[in-house]
Amino acid sequence: MKDTITVTFQETGNVTSPSGFQASGVAAAIKKPGRLDMALIYSEKPCNAAAVYTTNKVQAAPLTVTREHIAAGALRAVVINAGNANACTGEQGLENARTMATKAGIALGLKAQEVAVSSTGVIGQQMPMERIVAGIEKLSQSLSNEGYQAAEAIMTTDLVPKTGKVELSIGEQKITIGAMAKGSGMIHPNMATMLAFYTTDAKISKPLLEKAMKKATKVSYNMISVDGDTSTNDMALILANGTSLAPAIEAEGPLYDAFEKGLIELSVHLAKAIARDGEGATKLVGVHVKGAKTEEDAQKAARTVISSSLFKSAIFGADANWGRILCAIGYSGADFDPSTVDIYLGDIQTARDGEALDFSEEKAVSILSQREVTITADLKNGQAEARAWGCDLTYEYVKINADYRT
């Protein structure tokens, strides 16, 4: 590997950006009539696939089917619906998830085993299979290189579609990774109700694909929280069809490192987009914990702060209540000494060695009133650090989740 490798992230771009992938999104009346609610990703060539799933003990039927199909070999397509999670639906639900793969396979000329399945929406209701099957038919007929309708179709309470791509340049050759994701409620560390789908034209072995996905998930989706709830349906899945003319990634080294770096950058972008678009959110909040003894300590502390309802309410109200930050680190389980902690709201230091400093409350309110707020806690206890992202807790969050008719 003599060539310089550059990694470039772009917000424009989606699952159809890498060569050899098509996608579609249609309205199948699973959500309210007229809204896009089913999506399909299709690859011309067989793909190595890897996925990360929710840690919830209650796992929706599509996860079982997708696990089986990835274990069985190469994938060619993913069929996705919003509006119904197909969770807590028993044997009938499992049969319905299998039918989704079978029907997509028939429509595309593939074996059922080559199709992954994913669902998001209401828990505990059986899927409206007649409309699902009709939707699959429509999806297979509207595949294109456009890709944005698919990103819109997987949204539930999301306000905006979330997509992006990363390009790796290796001399004359190029590897592209494209992605789409959805989030919004029930978003919490260890995979929340979030779905993320990646496509890449990289020629990469399944073990390295798995390794890169695990690494990227750990520092992105596992570091965001909207409400502390972990869903039954989360899945982040990548398809690699190997159509790029760039060298194959079959061992660790500079090219694998660049691929992992690109995947992380894309994942962090999507994770932050999910946090920013959290149910009812008015602000994106970043928490940077540094000076921790271990990365695990830093992650625990950052995730606990971003998950605290008291902290999130204070951010909504632009309240410079830094004590709630130290308090949350205190019950995070992280190893630290409260009497060495420094805390910053944006660039204003509000506490040194665990005690209050004089600071301009006016300036603090101005910082906390911005659309993006970053909090830093320096534990001064080591070299490790971590970043987590979330949003404020607002009246609108309560409203969205109190009304079962939304």
Next chain:
Amino acid sequence: MKDTITVTFQETGNVTSPSGFQASGVAAAIKKPGRLDMALIYSEKPCNAAAVYTTNKVQAAPLTVTREHIAAGALRAVVINAGNANACTGEQGLENARTMATKAGIALGLKAQEVAVSSTGVIGQQMPMERIVAGIEKLSQSLSNEGYQAAEAIMTTDLVPKTGKVELSIGEQKITIGAMAKGSGMIHPNMATMLAFYTTDAKISKPLLEKAMKKATKVSYNMISVDGDTSTNDMALILANGTSLAPAIEAEGPLYDAFEKGLIELSVHLAKAIARDGEGATKLVGVHVKGAKTEEDAQKAARTVISSSLFKSAIFGADANWGRILCAIGYSGADFDPSTVDIYLGDIQTARDGEALDFSEEKAVSILSQREVTITADLKNGQAEARAWGCDLTYEYVKINADYRT
């Protein structure tokens, strides 16, 4: 022990109900001027004492002082203030907490070591010691057998004072346990921003007093959640002055069992009162998990459901979304099989063996619209059970915690 022992709980009654205790509550301008914000409990005789503290790594100064004084021997008094937590206040804060004990000791003719100290309120600000010292002087001059002003003085965002008593009748003799508590925000398993003070005239050894307090805390304060935050200041403390003529409790047996039973009943009453009065709450929500493999599994499951923002929002909106209950049990860490779980909203069964049942949504909405709602999950996986209590998540919770001026 031949006599029958009866245990009787009464809502009327407080820390002055047992013989030999007095209390007072005064306005010392620590909160808004005019509001009661300092309290004192005083015992005529030296007391065996036991306490349970927050598990937060950040511990407020008064906890350090109270620990030391309980370890040193008998207590005679507890001095408490609301409006300032004396947390994250460093050496100066520790000195201030010691001064509170010293000054109360001087006013009451006691050694500083005989006085416990407790604070609740804002984190990260030094105590207004001039007003605190003046308040202690007033407290010592207004001791009485009334007791309700003390219960009002320890309130922060609480809307109502929380008190109660339990009487044990042993033949002609009587043991009384009285208590007061405060809660409201930052209330979560493992002791939240809650303070509870118990007095009893029982003659009971320190180890048995400790044992009973730990047991009572585990099934009461550790099983309530308002917002998932664990405070820096929590404390539940009991003083036993031995003035009752009933037999001494110096070994386990029927009398100890009755004492423990009474303490549990009183603690569960206060814990439920704290949950009902959670910040912004409109409803008391009880979660009963039964059929668990172990008590720990049952507790994990019950506490996770009661802590879920999604579940709490659904209860606020009277939304019969039982899937969120099963989902929360799924990420609780409890050992169970999703396909055997039955779920009930009040007396309506909404799921059997992890799958939806047909039920009247109208009836469900009517049940969820009441001021007290009980959810039952039967895991059908064993004999253990647990109960947890909490409240709904409302616009008002967000409002209270978004505004630093409240």
